Amino acid sequence: MNKRERMKALFSNEETDYVPAGFWFHYPADYTVEQHLEGHLKLFRETDQDIIKLMDDNFGNLLTKGISIDKASDWRHIKLPGRNCVHFQRMEELVRKTVDQAGQEAMIFPTMWSPFKIASFTYVFGGSSDEKFMQHCKEDPDSVLAGVQAIADTLEDWAEGFLEAGADGLYYSGQFSEPGRFTEEEWEKLVKPFDLQILNRVHCHEEKYNIVHICGEAEHNFTASPQRYKDYPGDLFNWDVHRDNFTLEQGREYFGKPVLGGLDNHGILIEGSLEDIAGETHRIIKGFGKKGLMIGADCTVPADIDINRLRAAVMAAREV
Template identity: 25%
Template sequence: MDPLLAGAGRPVLLRRGNPGAGSGPEKIPGGGPGLMAASHRERIERVLAGERPDRLPYAFWRHFYDQESSAQDLARAMVAWYREYDFDFLKVNPRAQYHVEPWGARFEYPGGPHDRPRQVTFPVRTPEDLAAIRPVPPDSGALGEQLEALRLIRRELGPDVPMVATIFNPLSIAADLVGSDATLVRWLREYPAAVEAGLETITRTFIPFAQACLEAGADGIFFATTTLATRNTLTEEEYRRFGRPYDLRVLGAVSSAWFNILHVCQENSMLYLLADYPVPAVNWAATSSTNPSLGEARARLGGKVLIGGVSHRALTAPDPEAALSEARRAVEETGGIRFILGPDCSIPTTSRPENLRAVADFARNYRW
């Protein structure tokens, strides 16, 4: 029987040992007599506390488009991905468009590992449609499936693997609901009251969903602004009105979590506009020349943990040297303090495994 289908009445994952997470302390090679490796949770906790960890922590994340259509498949894909590279935390990449399915959007999956789902129904076609949406319970439909996936993953990986659930900010969800950034931007400029009504409903839906993610086993949320918190899409004044108030309500509702991460996506990002958001860690495209570098952001982001340093270009390059060069530069810029090596964003499905393995080996073997 498939391990995911074992059990009475609902799917469970069978426990298996996981090196580096729950299998007991491991001696650090070259670390000196008696020095023991930290668990993944202990390592991340030390980084958040501003302490130098036993080694450089790292994590990468991606979609598995052909394995996302059920809670069981998604959990299986995330667990396999985590175990392949033994990351220091698992950022659960949910079904790509789960966040708009509660309001009737439907998608077809082409079936290939590199093929994003195609939207086939568009329930929000006018500003009035957006204003008319109503809150959805967190345990229903696609939202409930994502919660079940989190429970399955936590049951499989145990308590020592930090895990964060992906929550898109209300403005990003609204853009996906209406079909494009351009449409949402036009509506918020021409029909601001309708957009604000929709944002209110989305916020009232995702506050309890984010809280339910914590109850399902997540240690925090990965709060993503996607293509909205960038000057390529909106002005800062527009983001202050249509983005920030709703963002802060969602983040405030999960402030009890110990490992919330803010992801400010895209080039020309509004990273500094969001610098005071109440999260301990921030991820952005630090390798882009249009954004602050890790070193530049250190002074402006205070005591926050910085996550990133490795570009998509380097991860898809024909050999690992570009990724290794970026990893070395990231450590130099941050001094390795309050820093987790990671990507600019969710990595391409075409990222080369040998490049990822090289970066993982670099982090695992890095000693201060």
Template identity: 30%
Template sequence: MAQTKRELVESALENKKVERVPVGFWFHFLENEDQADASTDPTLSEKNIEGHRAFYEAFKPDFVKLMSDGYFIYPHPAFAAIHSAVDFGKLEPLGKDHPWIEKQVALVKELQKFIKREVFTFYNIFAPARVLEWSLPNYNKTLLGDFIAADKEAVKHGLDVIAQDIATLAERIIKEGGADGIYFSVQNIDDSRITKDVYLDVFAPGEQKILQAANHANPNNVLHICGYDGHHNDLTWYVNYEVKAYNWAAIVENISLAEGKKIFGGKAVIGGFGNTVEDILAKGDEAAVKAETQRLLAEAGREGILLGADCTVPRGLALERLEWVRDAGKK
């Protein structure tokens, strides 16, 4: 009997043999997704839902990353008054029943109505430091480094508060919303002062707290080490994060699926394809896309591999291109 899509992905996450390699790609469904505010404009959430529905019905992916478009901004009322590390150190949680959390749980429930647990679903969630990029009115690339230099403990407190709310969100979208796990986006901080030691001391505890909450609800969680817009990361900073699978910008980092699998101790890995308009997935003809698929699998093997991209693929990308990957992965 052929494996169902859920069985395919479950086997891949557990590094077991699969009848074919599972495939998943994802799009943003809102324009300016990082600043769109579905909390104040419910039509944006409706557009996001319909985007998911159209994509799901047209492509029937093997697994789905549920997009949190419209909810990137963490709407903390105290953010407007944060001008120093001391201010950040006074932050208090929004609370487990805040509308920002409630509405995302409701979003996931709506998405599950047509997905019907036919496939694994992973809800997109950002780490606290990434949330600050979208949400702090005065955010800039040196702000966190400046705050840490001024009062490291205050920064640790502020990040922990944000992590508490995100941990609540992660647990609730799994337990109540019906997602199988989270797709958790992290990134090295673009500031030379924030070394690996500083990151592990200041940022990692909150990120680990979020993963602990998600794993408590369901252990099928994915870590995305984001290389958006060419951002480079040291993948080794995340080797001790407890997740089922890792996804990183294989093209940006020049680290293949096979190499990444070694870095992460043999855990399952997702990706392989570049996600820009200049990469093979978007520019190559059918023969080129299929040849690249087969090259990736010849190098990485077929156990513990889920084919996808570095990050979100371009809007308007023809779905037949994604089908070429799935077809080539059957061979």
């Protein structure tokens, strides 16, 4: 199997010749498209991993021009640019150039942040934007819904644009499921509909795939609630198995889909020896089995990590 065939088999929950693997980290926010391209291809070539996940590190305030959010009702007045947005154009260019240089070798998945995450970290309130945003969600959820809907509509169109540019799907960063942030009822009303809107757009296309990453933020001790994503239209699911108290085996049974992860990006990947990393990779695969598994980290690895650590895991996955 080549890398594309291997990932396609994984998404179909079919047997692969060996367990695929993939890792990623953030890049400086001021990187040009060419610098991003060079960085992503360097990681891909040096680790020989099985996919290319394109990071999205340049949001800043690109969606906030002319918009001021001071009170909850202001969310009703959001109007966002479509594909004319500089941010979309940069990401689309990165997708196209990556497809041109490596699309025959590997599947390519641009990152898409959830609309709720973009709402919280794009609009600057002064002080803690996340705290203020959560306050708005409690005070006037219907106004917040109107604003997040505008963001979701834009992202849905952007997702279509990335697919048109040659992406094989999305690496979707699901957010705001940290315990204590929202109740189940609030989650169902505020967050889930917009996630589904974007993910379902990808599945409108044949042989386009969703990798669903379930992310917990540092201020919430990196914990999330994977159980809230049970019926999401994902083809591969990733979460922090070391902090969410939810094993790979539990995830396989719960989601009924292939899973990604197993290696602690706060632990063995940065603290263990190369032999430790290889040994842990062997242990995970032998315990889980080869079918329906992609080796990776619980979340993004540190940007200054020694690439040899990641390569050790990629190579070890091929030995079992």
